[in-house]
Amino acid sequence: MTMLGNLEAIYCYRVSAVFLCVIFFGQLACGEIDWSGDLSPANPTGWTTSTHASIGQSDSGMLEITGGTVSTYRGSIGYDPGSSGQVTVDGAGSMFTNSSNLYVGRGGSGVMDIIGGGSVDNDTGYIGYSANASGEVTVTGTGSTWTNGGSHYVGFLGNGTLSITDGGAVDNGFGFIGYALDSTGQVTVDGNGSTWKNSDGLYVGDAGDGTLTITGGGRVDVAGGLFVKYGGASYINMTGGGKLALYGDADGSLDEFLDLIDGSDAIRYWDHINAAWADITGATSGRDYWLSYVSEGDLAGYTVLTVERALIGDANHDGTVDDTDAALVAAGWQTGTGVTWEMGDFNCDGAVNEIDITLLAANWQRDVDDTGQSVPEPSMAVGLMWLVGICGWRRRKR
Ligand SMILES: [Ca+2]
Ligand SMILES: [Ca+2]
Incomplete structure (x- = not known):
């Protein structure tokens, strides 16, 4: 079989895995789709864009994609209460695509790791769908992506955890952390190049409680409105060069920037003097945070809040004193x-x-x-x- 003229594929089968080897620009790369335990339907290499698929239907199940694509109509990782599912999508060219929704912890517990340039896409994404369900997702490494064409719930009725690290990227329309009453959600965006893009809006705590932590140069973009729940248990915690980009021109003052936020404005910075999280309204402009309006590039029209303990003498915040x-x-x-x-x-x-x-x-x-x-x-x-x-x-x- 020939693809793109210089790309050959050789398929070989064994009992529970498919090996996929491709010659890609002269390099031989072998991938594999591996699985074990309770999957429904049982063989994921036969799944199609009309399959209602579960990894961990009523017991435990595992799916590992290290090359090639697994497709479903609707994917569930940990379907029934008491079940557990684990999905790993590892390496550039490894894909898990769901034409409808993806549930990580639908009734049970679910874990999904997107690493090494792997990609996952779906319409609406849920982490911790039912009450008592829980889900954990890690998107790590440059090129690793999770694309939600619709909304993205981290804690829908249950508990959800999402970690975006070391250049990983997550996109969605609306993002919700802690959507329904008694749900909880935690999102961490850590490391240069790590991004979470909310093209419609973001709720940090909706009826439930949510925490968003942005550290180490990670960035969260919100094109629509940002809402942070009132009531003390929902926060945005920022330190170490974490960036929050909101659409609008609001770099005149912190008050102007906070006016873009609906709700409690509960943004906290790491106060190095008292070694504790503290409300950013008590921080010192320039030394603890700075604001910049972006007029060109992919963030054109956004104001970026960067929270970092500045190097003394670095007036222009470029990381060096010169x-x-x-x-x-x-x-x-x-x-x-x-x-x-x-x-x-x-x-x-x-x-x-x-x-x-x-x-x-x-x-x-x-x-x-x-x-x-x-x-x-x-x-x-x-x-x-x-x-x-x-x-x-x-x-x-x-
Ligand atoms: Ca002075
Ligand atoms: Ca400088």
Whole structure:
């Protein structure tokens, strides 16, 4: 069989698996569809776009796709109460496609791992569908994708957990974390290139409770409205360069950005002074977070909130202290209202002066390390801690 002119496929069968080998741009790559336990219908290589399929129908079942495509009309991972199902989609070219909905934990418990460039698509996606059902999904690695053409529920009536890490990507129309009463949902977006795109809107806690954690450069985009439930148990937690992108031009102030959010505005940042999550309205602009409006590219028209402990001296937030920052300090040499971190006020005293030059010099040509933090030289540490303390004191006074 010939596909795309230079792509050959050889199929070979064994008892419970299909091997698929393809010559792809001269490289021989072998994939496999493996399964065991309680699947319905029993052989997934015979499933089609009209199959109502279960991995773990009433007992436990496993499906592993490491090459090729498994298709269904509707997929359920852990169908009946007490059942458990596990699906792994591993590697570029490995696909699990569902022309209707996909349930991870429909009545029982379900686990789905999308790794190494694998992809899953469906219409509506559910993690933890029924009351007492639970589901866990991990989407990790560049090229690993989960595409929901419709809505996406992390905790519909049950409990749902979604982890998007190391460049994984999830797309949907509306996203819901903790949809129905007594449901719970947790979503983590961690690592540069990790994205969760909500093209219609996002509910962090709807009738249930939801937590969204954005860390390590991960990004969550919301094109429609963002709603965060009132009542204390639903939060967006952000640190380590986590980014929240909302559609609209609102980079003038944090208040302006929060006005784009419906509900409690319960965004928290990691407060390094008190070592605890704290409401972002108590954070210091420039040092703890910054806002930027994007006018071109795939985020054109969005305002991005980045939450990160800035490297002292890095006025333009590009992760290094250099001539550009020195020029900003020189241009911003002044005292008065409206003096900001981006003008060079690194100790938050409302003035750009010799103290800020000293702070800039202490971190000259230093980059942020792997954890996103700069460790001061021992000789500077006491002085920097004292100045950071002043920032914290000034903030609490206001
Ligand atoms: Ca800089
Ligand atoms: Ca200053």
